[in-house]
Amino acid sequence: MKRCILEGTRIWQGDPEAKDTYVDFKGSFRTEGTGRVFLRISADSNYTVWVNGQVAGFSGCADYPDFRRFDRIELTKFCREENELRITVWHYGIQTQTYLSADGFLLFDIYEGTNLLLKSDRHILSRINPFYRNGYCKSISPQLGCSFFYDATKSETPYQESVEQGPGLAHWREQKPLRLKAPVKAKITPSDKGYFIDLGKETVGFFFLEADSPEEQLLTVFYSERLIGGKVNGRPGWLDFSLEYKAKKGENRYLNTFRRIAGRYLFIECPKGLNIRYAGVCPTDYPLVETHRKFADPLVQKIYDTSVYTLRCCLHEHYEDCPGREQALYAMDSRNQMLCGYFAFRGSAYQRSNLVLISKGLRPDGLLSICFPAGMDYPIPFFSLVYVMQVYEYLSYTKDQSLLPIVRGTLDTIMKTFRSRIEENGLIASFEYPFWNFYEWTDLSHNASQIGRTKEDKTPKQYDLSLNCMYIYVADMYDKMTGEHTETEGMKKAIKEHFFLADKGIYRIDTLHDRYSQLSNSLALLAGLGDRELAKNILTDPDMIPVSLSMTTFLYDGLLKTDSGYRDFILENIKTKYKKMLDAGTTTFWENEDSILDSKAVESLCHGWSALPAYYFHILEA
Structure with a gap:
């Protein structure tokens, strides 16, 4: 390039x-x-x-x-x-x-x-x-960065010659420009403290205001994906979903095209009243062409269409985990999004551009950063292995082999880094500071306490089933792409020795606990370490930690690898999980199955990694 x-x-x-x-x-x-x-x-x-x-x-x-x-x-x-x-x-x-x-x-x-x-x-x-409050640095979230303050009462200032820098x-x-669409229909209801706005569905775009103000006044605009007690909670937990606009007396017309916001609801706090002609959002999206798949089952159709809309809400300059609090490109999240996109949309240039961008996030220690780009980094080793899978799937679905020479160096370095960490016992230990050993948002798999740890913090050494099985799984993909041969038989034997619970017929989640999860055991299936008996136990053991919404992809793929007869189970499982969200009135799919119940109201109600039905409904011919 x-x-x-x-x-x-x-x-x-x-x-x-x-x-x-x-x-x-x-x-x-x-x-x-x-x-x-x-x-x-x-x-x-x-x-x-x-x-x-x-x-x-x-x-x-x-x-x-x-x-x-x-x-x-x-x-x-x-x-x-x-x-x-x-x-x-x-x-x-x-x-x-x-x-x-x-x-x-x-x-x-x-x-x-x-x-x-x-x-x-x-x-x-x-x-x-002169109109934006420069240096304001008001944070929305640590991941996303700043909101803004616009002062329409300020006056014009003179221009001068620019300074050349290099x-x-x-x-x-190699992407198309984003589109700016007409304002969505907004239902505006006055209250004693301002105006409540319902956009009708999750909407991603730019704040737009047309209103007359009786005098100068500060407007604080809160936005949210949900209502708490019937009200817009623009400051849940550590987040601040608000922007500020100082209105001038008379006519105000303002469109912000710098900071995308996301949600369904807005509340404009204005102490002195407004004559609003419009207040809401102008959507912006990437111009992908949909394939418009039709299904006989109305529920399947609704789940599919909502999945595709969720995908659309989560891709702009690059894939985003969510359009609200982060807008960040992760390997795991974007892998699910790309996989769905091969079937839901035409073309593959967008996936290719993202894969090239991710490859530039290679750290000096040989793994990828948490996001791309990332100035604040908590690298996740598991996600570096996911990138190998992403590239393999891209080559498989698009037949575009020209990407491989561009990203080959990154792939080689990732695999070399993991190989170098295989210990005498045949396993890769969980990574020390500054890494975050995250797999999914479930017990013993999120390890969120590691985000704030320091180099001096000491934690017991452990080996994680998910990491070792994932290494074996993607090593096969790497070898098929590159013609290399990665030795994994020794690791397979070590996994059986250190993780398998013979009395249960399942694998424990790590070497410090005798608990077990659907995710890690599904990865064992994909790594060739299980059979139909393990698949049955994954679904029937009452003590099994259930897989989270985004990671059902590994469960479904593991089951299908052992028996294609799991097709009907998978389709019914998807319908059960996603119908619950639709019945709650959602217009996009959530970060986790119970995100709407999050007491802190910080979990996303629009998350790209949860759009997996768009993929499975295609390959299983729902």
Whole structure:
């Protein structure tokens, strides 16, 4: 993958390290009407482009400082003979699980055919945006980062020449631009403290307001996926789902195209009343084409359609675990999403782009970071193995072998790292600090206490069944991709020796506990360490820790590997689990089966990894 040299140079105004800062740029260009007009643009962090006052493009910084990518946006329909260009860049500058901190910059060029019309250099005028509260740094969540404060009562400030920062090197992000849609229908109900808004379903997009204010006043807008006691709880637990807008007297029209929000409900807290023409969300999504599968069973159809909508809500610049509190690209989450996408949508360029991005998250210790990019990192070893599976499945479903040379180095390093940790007893121990030995959100598998541990913290050494079985499972995939031969027979023998409970006919979850889980035993099936008897015990043992919603993929695949006759069980199991969510009124599928019951109200009610019916309904011909 070669880098392109854009004609422009990187430019900025003010301190490029300043946190939570908005910088405006403006210029002009003339078209001849001889060809299509395209903008190539790269920035740190999020940008919005206006041509002649119309939003022409927007996106986020989903890359690495040493692997900058540029978007290619067609401007033709926005252009006339003389054109005004305005760009605002929002620089985060704060490490999160969705952003790796670097200096703020803007880089662009505009072409009509092969004719260069405009490029970023010192002659592009710029200023610190006077309307956003710069340096505010109000956190939504540690994973996602900042919300915003917009002050419509502020006045315009002058522009000056930009400061050049360096050459314009970037890779083309081979994805289509995100779409900005018309505002969704919103039911607005006044109350004594403000206005309650119901969008009718989970909606992902940008806050949009059209209203008249009797005087200057601060509006605090809360948004949420659920109601608690009939009210919008915009500050559950450690989260803060709110944004602030200071209205000017008279007409206010505001659209934020920098921070996506997600939810069904909003509440606008306004002490002095408003005459609202519209308040809600303009959806934004990635333009994938659906396959529109039809099923005879109405329940299956409803589950499938809701799964596809859940997938759509969780993909923008890249796959997202959830569109609300994190918007983060994880290997495990995106593996489920990609798998569903091979059947629910046409094309595979989006999956490919994400797999390349993930490959850039290789750490010096040989495993992947927790997210991509990630400035705040709690690496999960199990998820590094999932990446090997992701690439294998991509090659299998798309037949696009050109990806392999690009990511081969990452695959080799991951497998080498795991091989190097095989001990004399034939097993890989759970990883020490700074790693998080997460598998799923169930007892003995989430290990959430490891997130806050330090290098000095000592924990008993243990070996986890899930990790060792997953290594064996993906080693076979790695060998098929690369032609290598990975020795796993010794590990298989060690697993039987250290984990198998002969009196139960099942494997224990780790070497410190005699409990057992559906996930780890399903992985044993996939690793070739079980038969129909183990499959039966996984489903019937009353003490078995049930598999979580996102990890049912391993349960279902393990069962099908032993006996295709489990098809009917799997379809009924899916219908039972997902009907419960539909009966609760959901319009997207939850992070876990009981997320709606979460007392802290922080679990997501829209999670891409839970859209698995979109895959299984296809392969099982529901």
